[in-house]
Amino acid sequence: MSVPTLLVLAADPPPRLGRLTGRAQVVTVDERSLADRLPYADVLLVWDFTSDAVREAWPGEGPRPRWVHTPSAGVDRLLCPELVASDTVLTNARGVFEEPIAEYVAGLVLAMAKDLPGTLELQRQRRWRHREGMRLAGSRATVVGAGPIGRAVAGTLTALGVTTAVVGRTARPGVHGAEDLDPLLARADWVVCAAPLTDATRGMFDARRFGLMQPSARFVNVGRGPLVVEEDLVAALSKRWIAGAALDVFSDEPLAPGSELWDVPGLIVSPHMSGDTVGWRDRLGEQFVELYERWLAGKPLLNVVDKERGYVPMHD
């Protein structure tokens, strides 16, 4: 067998690929040359996982990579009908982002419970103003998204004493089905969105759903921006339908300096960083190398995406 061609969509070379020397013919491409190179690649590593180029460049018929890996949890930027219909295997970075995101969500939730944004603003103004926080233990969270990220978020909130319900597409042990979503939103102090972006979930957090929530509820999105109808969230906050929100993801990233989202009262804006902790690129590189070695050895790949559903199914 000749050395496979590993096409890497990346501006800067990923770490750890040196370990594949002699076992992969690494070709680094940018978005513009991707379409020309794709038919000659055995494997595609979408290192620049925020790019939409793969969906646009994917060949309809004819030669194409047998395996595509994205070092991200979501695969929404990659999926096009031709890729879904093909026999190309798609894998993701399951295992890398779950626990960091769970910590990030816990940090946001505690910051809102204890009004840390208010504290920092008062500090800027050199004003001593005592306020009362709320207890996190005993409050209720509804986590939307029953994949590994949603479950990790639920685990961390549960460890902090929060009564947490997880909602997925279909009911199974420990997971509520979509039919329970609305009543669970209506009684939550915290609504955390960690769902995959699919045709079924796009825009799911809209005026109707924000209207179901309690006036004291806070909403956190660490999934994908288009899960939320952003103007409906802004309206819900300004009308006090809900008490606060934190967005780490947006329909357009990076968020433009002129976006109205930057200064909505009660809204925390962060730059899509919830899963990214020191060393994350190394871990993603290591994970790809391990998968590549499995693939080369003819072993079944891990983290295989169900392309019809748009995520890696859970088997437990």
Added chain:
Amino acid sequence: MSVPTLLVLAADPPPRLGRLTGRAQVVTVDERSLADRLPYADVLLVWDFTSDAVREAWPGEGPRPRWVHTPSAGVDRLLCPELVASDTVLTNARGVFEEPIAEYVAGLVLAMAKDLPGTLELQRQRRWRHREGMRLAGSRATVVGAGPIGRAVAGTLTALGVTTAVVGRTARPGVHGAEDLDPLLARADWVVCAAPLTDATRGMFDARRFGLMQPSARFVNVGRGPLVVEEDLVAALSKRWIAGAALDVFSDEPLAPGSELWDVPGLIVSPHMSGDTVGWRDRLGEQFVELYERWLAGKPLLNVVDKERGYVPMHD
């Protein structure tokens, strides 16, 4: 037995005392009239627990209350040699503040791990700048103070995956003695001060101890302000001996608008609110009523302070 006189040091009447109607002769006093009234009181409730008036007004000899209750965890503002030497029983609010403070500390620690202050500042500037957080799980904390607050903080940090050591005055199961303090400071990512303020602990966090800490370490004080030599903390932050700090308590409270502490880079300032969650005054009122009923029934009081040591000893 005649109805006991319950002296209440308070600007506003405490909640729940109505339940003692007929069983207590409630007399509310302010700081100025406290000294005149103290000799005629059976019980003193120091509802305004931030007042120093009790220490100043306490009668040297002669009649005095048999029981003093403070609805706070710390008793440092009350203790004077005459009160320590007397047979007056002193009780505190053990049980009310522990878990709220533990949540507050977890919120500060997560906020620093994920650079939430930086995120909020960038949001104010409408700037999208991705950063990497640090994992909380796997980091190390040293909690100074082995009372119920220190233990609650340790429990919450442990639940978040932090390897946590608790340091008290003397070693016992689960608690390091003071002889382990310096080496435990030297290896901690997080140093949390939840110690009582006594002659032995005043000023314990000074230049020498900040100098022992790692340059990446962060320091949190939720105990009492004078546990920290504030100018030494400012110097340690400005010289980058440590990476950050959060103070909820200060030598002088409220912190003056002109204090240099308001705008030290890397320092979060909050207005002594870590333990105060919605309903806390009700809970403090209820706790006092329950203690009063025990006292009236001749049962042993709970939360009895060891006045020599300056805190309620742990018995487990």
